[in-house]
Amino acid sequence: MRIIYFVLSGLIGGIIGGMGMGGGTLLIPIITIFLAVEQRNAQAVNLLVFIPMAIVALGIHIKNKLVDFKVGILIMCSGIIFSILGSFWANEINNNILRKIFAVFLLLVGVYQFICTIKSKKKIKDKANFKKYKIKILYK
Amino acid sequence: MKKLNINQNNKYGTTEISFECIKEISQNNKKSKKSIALFFGAIIGFINGFWGGGGGMVCVPILMQFLHLPEKKAHATTLLIMLPMSIASLVVYFINGNLPFDIGWQIGLGFITGGILGALILKKINNFWLGIVFSIVIIVGGIKMLI
Secondary structure, three states: OHHHHHHHHHHHHHHHHHOOOOHHHHHHHHHHHOOOOOHHHHHHHHHHHHHHHHHHHHHHHHHOOOOOHHHHHHHHHHHHHHHHHHHHHHHHOOHHHHHHHHHHHHHHHHHHHHHHHHHHHHHHHHHHHHHHHHHHHHHO | OOOOOOEOOOOOOOOEOOHHHHHHHHHHOHHHHHHHHHHHHHHHHHHHHHHOOOHHHHHHHHHHHOOOOOHHHHHHHHHHHHHHHHHHHHHHHHHOOOOOHHHHHHHHHHHHHHHHHHHHHHHHOOHHHHHHHHHHHHHHHHHHHHO
């Protein structure tokens, strides 16, 4: 029975991830809150499931020439070093503290995403209004 | 080049550099563009290693804001950045014995299926309400994990 829950939680995270919205950010709280997976293990699982998805998606994006290698490789250089340092620290720190810090991170990301979504809606509305305005002028 | 608003003589005696200023530097100077990329790479890398995820959610806005990539390109480049970083951190988690393969394959099965589904229904769904629901779920999850 537990297998079904795990597959289901992966499915939810995957759908959001496939839309490019941060499936991992959703997957980790789901499996730690509802399925009592330890924070550290949840993080490792999230990294694991991200990799095959990323390879497939990256292949498609490279084919469509959407990847900026110049910027990407530069960021990657320092990114790899610091991600190794960060994961060493995450493996040493107390699980409960890690969970609490992750919770704060989630709150920040959530609020940021909320503001961004509302702002983007406003932009689309402004564009629509601008079009209407243009048409009005044309008819005049 | 516009004059940068670096204020060195405020009452705290510290240097203030506004976000606008960083944006301008990255636009105008190739060498500092490099160092800005390296700096943000360190932040994204640390986040991705320490929290095992969420690097992408930070990386996309950074690429758009500070390195001036359009949204689609930012998403694609994020994947290129995240992939080797995730592999590197995964190795560290694995060495420390914190990678549970038994639940890993189950979640992975769901995640890959979901990923394909998500990419397919992406165009048919209302982005605004998806964003609102997603952010509220994350905020509630964060509060639940804090308590």
